[in-house]
Amino acid sequence: EITQIEDNAITVLVPRAPGNAATIKVEIMGQELTYSTPFGYVPSWGLYTVTGDGDAAFRGGTLAQGRLKARYISLDGNGNIFASHRDEGSIRHVVRINEAENIVESVGSFASPNGSTVGKNNIVYVANDNKNARSYYELNPSNNWTPVERTITYAGEAPPASTAYMYRLVYNHNDDHLYGVVGHNDGTVIKVNPATYEGEVIFKFGANPFWYGAAINPTGSHLYIAANAAAIGYGPYRMALNNPTGGFVRLNAQGVSGAATVAQLNDGPLSQAGFGQAWDYEFGPDGNLYVSDFTNHVIRKINLKTQTVETLVGKAGQAGNTNGKKDKAQLNGPRGLAWNQNGTALYVFDFNGNRLRKWAFD
Numbered sequence: 001e002i003t004q005i006e007d008n009a010i011t012v013l014v015p016r017a018p019g020n021a022a023t024i025k026v027e028i029m030g031q032e033l034t035y036s037t038p039f040g041y042v043p044s045w046g047l048y049t050v051t052g053d054g055d056a057a058f059r060g061g062t063l064a065q066g067r068l069k070a071r072y073i074s075l076d077g078n079g080n081i082f083a084s085h086r087d088e089g090s091i092r093h094v095v096r097i098n099e100a101e102n103i104v105e106s107v108g109s110f111a112s113p114n115g116s117t118v119g120k121n122n123i124v125y126v127a128n129d130n131k132n133a134r135s136y137y138e139l140n141p142s143n144n145w146t147p148v149e150r151t152i153t154y155a156g157e158a159p160p161a162s163t164a165y166m167y168r169l170v171y172n173h174n175d176d177h178l179y180g181v182v183g184h185n186d187g188t189v190i191k192v193n194p195a196t197y198e199g200e201v202i203f204k205f206g207a208n209p210f211w212y213g214a215a216i217n218p219t220g221s222h223l224y225i226a227a228n229a230a231a232i233g234y235g236p237y238r239m240a241l242n243n244p245t246g247g248f249v250r251l252n253a254q255g256v257s258g259a260a261t262v263a264q265l266n267d268g269p270l271s272q273a274g275f276g277q278a279w280d281y282e283f284g285p286d287g288n289l290y291v292s293d294f295t296n297h298v299i300r301k302i303n304l305k306t307q308t309v310e311t312l313v314g315k316a317g318q319a320g321n322t323n324g325k326k327d328k329a330q331l332n333g334p335r336g337l338a339w340n341q342n343g344t345a346l347y348v349f350d351f352n353g354n355r356l357r358k359w360a361f362d
Contacts, residue, residue, distance in 0.1 A: 047329035052355035056088035066104030072115040073336035115168035152199040174220020202244040215281035226278035262317035285343035
């Protein structure tokens, strides 16, 4: 599209990410002129909206038509994004979104779907927030993701029978087990074998923690959780899965007991960093841990090798729906996170903005 013509310049809008260096050619009344220097594209990161227009009521259809409000998301090996829509309307859904298919669709209605995770053979597991860590949902792609509720059996001690909410399940590809964090009550951590549905309590934190996010590192050796309770301090905690009775170790600033304000975020050394209400954790293919800071409207990256933190995208303390490069991009209450396998896109569900967004490299 030509936007402006001057005596010595023609200004045009070029296609986004068309491939390698392109040839510039001008044709006027049958006469062509080809510029000798190819037009080069500079790869960069940018924030884009995948689906959603700000309306929270669920609606399926194309990406342009889709609407939802999701707490958590996960991504399988075939480009399917699964989102837990549960905070708007009387019917709750797990929603499948696929960019290549240009589709937003419900794969089933649920009582209380919460955080999801993807295991072997692209089977999706969804935390059931309604059964006090006594069951979860299994969605097998070979069965068109028809939801099946699986009851967890405990040979020994079981989680509390009431006031215990399972926000998150994460799959450990190292030992093929599911790990769940149970918020409120005594902070139970469970381990479940999805082949037999047998579960066990491996730790109890106490102190009535609110645990929203969880992730397992790429080697499967540690479980990371996002703690959101003033009694124990906001920020990332880590548990060694070969010694779960050793409990969790807090990684960030001990002095920040409440949700960090913008002034307390402190990019730099992890030991000095504050965190707002961290809703979800996700390890990227680069081995770094990514955190959605719901209250401060940013995504942050924790480099566990250098023990440093930096704000990846968003403007701290400023809610917005602006797409674009890092200097302009804004988020509005980000929650669920999911990386694609090659590390070129981090999907983010903007909970307050009711949009699925992605931080993409192109």
